[in-house]
Amino acid sequence: MVAFGFTVANAVAAWFAHYDPVNIGWRLMFAFAAVPALVQLVGFLFLPETPRYLINHGREKEAQEVLHRLYDNDKEWIAYEMGEVAREMRREAILRQESGDEFVLRRVLRTAHVRKALALGCALQMFQQLAGINTILYYTSSIIRSAGVHDKITTIWISCGISTVQAVGTILPLNLIERLGRRTLVLSSLIGVVITLCMMGGAFILINYDSSKINPAQAYIGIDMNSTNTNKELLDLCFGFRNCDECVTSEYCGYCSLKEESSSLPTTFGQCLPVNSENIQHSLYGYCKDSMNNATAYSFTDTSCKTRFTALPIVIMILYISVYSLGMGPIPWVFNAEVYPIWARGTCVALSTFTNWTFNLLMSLTYLSLSQAITKHGAFFLYAGISFIGFIIFYFFVPETRGRRIEEIERLFMSEKEITPERNQRHEKTVSASVI
Structure with a gap:
């Protein structure tokens, strides 16, 4: 049932992802989780005590009624279950007697x-x-x-x-x-x-x-290293990666590259840049920064890289x-x-x-x-x-x-x-x- 629950949860999440996933979809996913919980809560209201618990507390008649509901008045099977519970309880009593307190x-x-x-x-x-x-x-x-x-x-x-x-x-x-x-x-x-x-x-x-390689010679292109707003430690972290795959593995960095349809810029260009935490579709610095004039000519990703595999x-x-x-x-x-x-x-x-x-x-x-x-x-x-x-x-x-x-x-x-x-x-x- 756990595996089946994973499947249903993924299917529901995929369905809700079609409805504005950034603003609405993820809220629908969380809200839907309350539905099975509510159904289970209502079901618990009708859940009887176990026959074992009832017999152990001297409520044998109620235990028989529970078994009647479970086994559709099959008297032979009900008698067998009652006997099994009684034998199990006697055996446990002997074991408790042996072990004491x-x-x-x-x-x-x-x-x-x-x-x-x-x-x-x-x-x-x-x-x-x-x-x-x-x-x-x-x-x-x-x-x-x-x-x-x-x-x-x-x-x-x-x-x-x-x-x-x-x-x-x-x-x-x-x-x-x-x-x-x-x-x-x-x-x-x-x-x-x-x-x-x-x-x-x-x-x-x-x-x-x-994965696409990163050219160290292009690391600082488009970045004002003299600006007081430039986080040099974060840049050094991102500049230390050799390719796109290593770059996007870091939670702080993403890969900036030229879009395929553009032809006026160098096709070998690729940078590993800090992610803009307020807008993860763009970098914090460089050509993939949202304020750059040619930002639309570049693509920025912090999750995946193009690969044949x-x-x-x-x-x-x-x-x-x-x-x-x-x-x-x-x-x-x-x-x-x-x-x-x-x-x-x-x-x-x-x-x-x-x-x-x-x-x-x-x-x-x-x-x-x-x-x-x-x-x-x-x-x-x-x-x-x-x-x-x-x-x-x-x-x-x-x-x-x-x-x-x-x-x-x-x-x-x-x-x-x-x-x-x-x-x-x-x-x-x-x-x-x-x-x-």
Whole structure:
């Protein structure tokens, strides 16, 4: 549903972008986000409590009424669900009796096999984000512009197409998870991620090489360096870039060049100039300054450069999202839902989810700064290197959980010392209590 939401959001944004995007379109985009939130709020008013909560508070009749609504008065299925909830609650009561009043997190950290499962669960969620998926999804438009697409509406529609690939890609693993197994999918997906991230880095190297070069001899043309209003430090920053691609990567600079239809001026002219923060369609100094008489003969951009390789990063993004969706997208969530004993599941899943969102925030906050510090291709090569480290860790430590019961999965993380007759006896006691 998250992937489907990305697709709908991009499609709506692309539609609203046709209505004066600078003054009206972006406001419509923000306003539309309130519509699903309002629908969800109204839906919550009719949302019943869970049968488990109701039974736990002695309201069994209400629990049955909720199940009647959910299962359309299927008495056999309702009786089964009521029995399952009751058995689960008895089992948890036995586990609580064994652990006493000990804080769950403390017990998790003291129990070696649960601690190991938690470490792997958090590692899967961490590398899911460090693989760069949300960097690509959040900054799809920025990456597309960096590939040479200048029109903003076209950029949004391409973003919509890429998010559609992600939505479709999440459907494919539904059958593969049980047929091929969790371990196989996550390892093969990570290999695909590493390869496509390296391809993305290579694509931006080609774009950088193909980008219009800047002639240092032309750097100061049209600029009054003796003026007290001239920011020499900012000019030195922009003058330090070698081509258009490097220039527009900086948030402070843009590329000024001659328009193709003009013929009265040098065709090799190109400058990297500071962006006018009050009017980003023009530079602060030089021939692309809006007050210059011949400003209309030049074009100024702070986002994209002309290149023969525009389609390459877009195609690679589609490949990346496809291979990512096969394993690294769903498996971290499936793994964390399976590997913890019942008494620890809520706490461990919460910690792994916290890890996911923490690294999601880290990646989303650092991409732009990272791409400026080590270039765009450097950022993608870095993500590829981190993903390869994840592959090595998962290859040696992640077990296959396909077709195993909870008790069997729990033993996968135990050492030989932990699997003692006493522990097995206590384990069997808990299992037998669950089927009463």
